[in-house]
Amino acid sequence: MRKLINVQKQLIPDLSDTMKKRYTILHHVRLIGPVGRRTLAQTLHMTERVLRAEAEFLESQGLLDIGPDGMRATVSGERLLEEMEPLVKMLFGITELEEELRRRFGLKQAVIVAGDSDETPHVKQELGRAAASILRRYVTKGDIIAVTGGSTMAQIAERMTPSPQFKGCWFVPARGGLGERVELQANTIASAMAKRTGAQYRMLHVPDHLGEEAYQSLIQDPTVSDIIADIRKARIVLHGMGEALVMARRRRVDERTMTSLLAEGALAEAFGYYFDEQGRVVHNMPTVGLRIEDIDNAELRIGVAGGASKGRAIAAVIRHGREDVLVTDEAAAEQMLLMGPV
Structure with missing residues (x-):
C-alpha cells in the first residue's frame, strides 16, 4: 500500500x-x-x-x-x-511516526492521533476513541481493568461501547479520589466504563492522599482491603500521565513537598509516583490502590496522554519501563522524539 x-x-x-x-x-x-x-x-x-x-x-x-x-x-x-x-x-505520515516512537521507547504498540490536544479539544476526544478501541482489542472475558482518573480518561469512558469480550469483566479505580470534580475521579470513570460496556465495577471510597497513620488504619479495614486486593490483581492497567508540578498542585501537596520535587528534578507523574527525565522514581505519595509492583505484575499497561506540553513527561514515565501500549497525539509524539537518549 x-x-x-x-x-x-x-x-x-x-x-x-x-x-x-x-x-x-x-x-x-x-x-x-x-x-x-x-x-x-x-x-x-x-x-x-x-x-x-x-x-x-x-x-x-x-x-x-x-x-x-x-x-x-x-x-x-x-x-x-x-x-x-x-x-x-x-x-499523513503518522504510520512512520508510530513505528519510530515504538522502536525508540521499546513499546509493544504506539497509536498516534493527528493534532495537538493542548490546542484543540477535539483531539482529546479522538484520543479517547483510539484508547477505547485499543482496550476493546486487548480485553478478554473476566479481566480486572484498573483505571485512573482525569479528563482524558473521561473521554475514553465516553467512547466505550458494549462488546462481548467485556462479559464478566470488572472495572476498578486504580486509586482513591483526587478531591477534584466527581466526573473526573477514578471511581466515576470506572463505573461509567462498566455501564457503557456491560461489565461490572467496584468503587474505592477513600481519599487519594493519606497520612501514614490514616493509610495504615484504612488498609486494615476488611471492606477496603477486599477491594484493594481486587485492584492489585488487575490484568490490565489503563492510565493517564501528567506533568509533575501540575499534578502535585492538583493533589494539593504542601510547599515542602513541592520544593523537594523541584530539587529532585521531578518531571512526570503517574499513579502517585513522580519520575525524573531518566524515568527514575524520585518521590511517591502514600495512596490506597495500585503500587509500582502491582503495575509490574499487570499483563498489559496502556498509557494515554497527549499535548505538546506533556511530551517530555510522557517520555519520562515510559522510560521507567512499565508501558506496553501508548496512545498519544502527534504533538506529544514529536516532543518525545526530540528528547535525546537516556
Missing part, C-alpha cells in the same frame, strides 16, 4: 490533497457534530465557500447529513472513516 501511495503522490498529487481535505471534514463532523458550517470552517481554518462545496459532495455520497441543526456523519460515513484510518495514517 505504501508504494501505491508514493506513486499516487507523484502522478496525481491533487488526489491526495482532496482525500485529506474530505477525510478531515468528515472526521471533525463525526467528533463534534451536529455542527454548523461557520463553526466547522473556523475550526478547520477553511473558507465557508470551500467547506460548502466539499460538504455538498460528501452529502451526495451519503456520507454526511446536512440538517437544520448542522452537519453530522451518517452511518456510512462513520464506517468509511474506520476503514480509511490505516490509509490516512500513511498519507
Whole structure:
C-alpha cells in the first residue's frame, strides 16, 4: 500500500490533497457534530465557500447529513472513516511516526492521533476513541481493568461501547479520589466504563492522599482491603500521565513537598509516583490502590496522554519501563522524539 501511495503522490498529487481535505471534514463532523458550517470552517481554518462545496459532495455520497441543526456523519460515513484510518495514517505520515516512537521507547504498540490536544479539544476526544478501541482489542472475558482518573480518561469512558469480550469483566479505580470534580475521579470513570460496556465495577471510597497513620488504619479495614486486593490483581492497567508540578498542585501537596520535587528534578507523574527525565522514581505519595509492583505484575499497561506540553513527561514515565501500549497525539509524539537518549 505504501508504494501505491508514493506513486499516487507523484502522478496525481491533487488526489491526495482532496482525500485529506474530505477525510478531515468528515472526521471533525463525526467528533463534534451536529455542527454548523461557520463553526466547522473556523475550526478547520477553511473558507465557508470551500467547506460548502466539499460538504455538498460528501452529502451526495451519503456520507454526511446536512440538517437544520448542522452537519453530522451518517452511518456510512462513520464506517468509511474506520476503514480509511490505516490509509490516512500513511498519507499523513503518522504510520512512520508510530513505528519510530515504538522502536525508540521499546513499546509493544504506539497509536498516534493527528493534532495537538493542548490546542484543540477535539483531539482529546479522538484520543479517547483510539484508547477505547485499543482496550476493546486487548480485553478478554473476566479481566480486572484498573483505571485512573482525569479528563482524558473521561473521554475514553465516553467512547466505550458494549462488546462481548467485556462479559464478566470488572472495572476498578486504580486509586482513591483526587478531591477534584466527581466526573473526573477514578471511581466515576470506572463505573461509567462498566455501564457503557456491560461489565461490572467496584468503587474505592477513600481519599487519594493519606497520612501514614490514616493509610495504615484504612488498609486494615476488611471492606477496603477486599477491594484493594481486587485492584492489585488487575490484568490490565489503563492510565493517564501528567506533568509533575501540575499534578502535585492538583493533589494539593504542601510547599515542602513541592520544593523537594523541584530539587529532585521531578518531571512526570503517574499513579502517585513522580519520575525524573531518566524515568527514575524520585518521590511517591502514600495512596490506597495500585503500587509500582502491582503495575509490574499487570499483563498489559496502556498509557494515554497527549499535548505538546506533556511530551517530555510522557517520555519520562515510559522510560521507567512499565508501558506496553501508548496512545498519544502527534504533538506529544514529536516532543518525545526530540528528547535525546537516556
